[in-house]
Amino acid sequence: MDSITDISKSLFSNRSDIMGQAALALIEKKYGHLLEQKHCQCPICDKQIKARPQKVKRKIETLIGPVELERPYFYCVKCGFGFYPLDYALGLSNRKTQSDIQELEAWLGAEMPYETAAETLERCAGVKVSNHHAHDVVNEVAEHIQLLDVCPDKSEIHAQIDAIAKNNFRRPVLMIGIDGAHAPTRPEPSPRKGKRGKGEWREVKGFRIYLIDNQNINHLISWHQIKTDKELTQDLLEIKQAGLIPEKKVRICVIGDGAPWIWNRIKEVYPNSKKVLDYYHCSEYLHDVANAQYGKNTQKAREWVEATLTRLFLNQADRIIAGMKRMKPNSDSAMEQINKTVKYLSDRKEMINYGSLKRGGYHIGSGGIESSNKFISNVRLKRSGAWWYPTNANNILKLRCAKYNKTFDRVMERSRKKLQQSKTEKRPQLRLIVDNS
Ligand SMILES: [Zn+2]
Incomplete structure (x- = not known):
């Protein structure tokens, strides 16, 4: 007799047929006009053009399984530009795997070696990708992420501060822990093909900003990158200038070890803060x-x-x-x-x-920043045999900071938008075709 496990497994492995049909039905309902479109304006020159006689098939991979689309293709001879209105409307990725899968790859790839990430994806979601694919997607997704993307919004931070202030007669303490950790790196590949460079340990510099609420730590922002102390100072300044920290509402305290770079830099950014040697x-x-x-x-x-x-x-x-x-x-x-x-x-x-x-x-004690260092940087970067290109290590770190700061979903959403934008930036005169139903 079939056990529930057998039934579930059999449905799970066949789900792509069922779900793929459902997805197609939804697409037809919402974008039927784009599936049967005969005429379209060229998004560059506005000229009215006719669809090519043959629709073009495209198979995409999503979390619910593969979906096969057959949609009209338009080509403007004058502009030398071909396009599929349906693809724009659906926000399709140029890759076969769509962004729902890519987001999972980024989530898993930030957590574990790419090989394990790919295997986990297959086991849990039934989606097959190679570890190279996971590697490429992680870097593609994270490349555009910047510091303020991984920070919670100003309003969220201010609300947390107000909530703590309500129960205390003194202004809440906002700690900024600064510290470095070491990561195994190797030189970036050079355009001139030379010998593979020797590995070296480089410092991942980072800070963690948190509030103290009685005995508890209220985490706000962690940010760790392989960079110089000048660049890290620039990052602290960026947070300051974005007004994320309402300086009049908190007592700022910076903690770190004796490393001179920390204290030289902090004098520039928060000269009036309390300073503590761990x-x-x-x-x-x-x-x-x-x-x-x-x-x-x-x-x-x-x-x-x-x-x-x-x-x-x-x-x-x-x-x-x-x-x-x-x-x-x-x-x-x-x-x-x-x-x-x-x-x-x-x-x-x-x-x-x-x-x-x-x-x-x-x-x-600087336990707050040290645990952030350990969790964000060491856990993923220090693995036997792994020597990272600094750019790739920083990409992983960005994603891990976003997770730690609970901004991962928002970061993914913005990154999707940025990728769409970059498509138009390459052709500045192109106006994206959107759903006009
Ligand atoms: Zn045209």
Whole structure:
């Protein structure tokens, strides 16, 4: 006897016949006039032209299965331009697979290796694509995506801030975590065919912007790309200029490790923000001093670190630095470590008063940005044997940021529109033929 699994599988594998017919019926109902169209205006010169005697067949692939269209073709001799009005009306992709499949490919390809993505697509949706196809579609779709595309709208962000502000007497804290992670890359293919370039690790720089609501993180924006710190600053400026962050309604706090590029840049963008040196990076420095001075992991070393951290929480950064300057180094390496740390902390004195920062409701650990880094960048880019062209890695990162920021669907919709637009941009005088039923 057939089990429900057998019945379901059999229907699923035959669904394309059933659904394909249904799709055709819908197309006929909505676009019957375009299927039987005899005359059409040339979209370039407005001349009235006659359909070619033979309709032209085209098979497209959609999530509900293949659909075979047979539609009239028009050719304007004067303009040397041929077109299918039905294709424009349906917003058909130049590819055989249509955008519903492409969106799934982008979703899966951003999540897993292309081979697994293609396999998953076949298993779950019964659609067969090659891993090269998935690769090409991901890059095609993501190429046009820009920073503001993956950000939630201004109104959505402002609404979240207002909701938190309602329950608090102080302005909500908006954290901007900045950090880098490393990704395996290789040089982009050059037009001159040379030897395949050597792989190198490059920094994926990124930021995560979130709100603190009591103990919870309210995520707003993550953005990670392989780029220079100048370019990343430009991105932060773009967010600022787009007014996504209502600066008067929040207390902005930037957190990061000691990397100078972060702090040099943030001075340009948010000069008045609160700045925090990640607590764990700071305590690592102290551990290094203690280990060099008192012996690795000795009781004395542990006690010193604990006492020093406690004093940091009492906002005694100045006294800690002074105390370290008075230390009598037990060895050359201890002296080196002490001097290094004194310099490091002196340069960042305002950023390590952890006690008052905590009382102010700010985060003192950069876990927020680090998890974003791990989830968005490392999980997908760091795979054994994978060496990425930076452009392709950035494309994947854009899609992953969109997912993380919950803007993926909107990004796909806009990207579809942009692709349609780019068709007309190539022929600026072309006016798209739309449904005129
Ligand atoms: Zn024409």
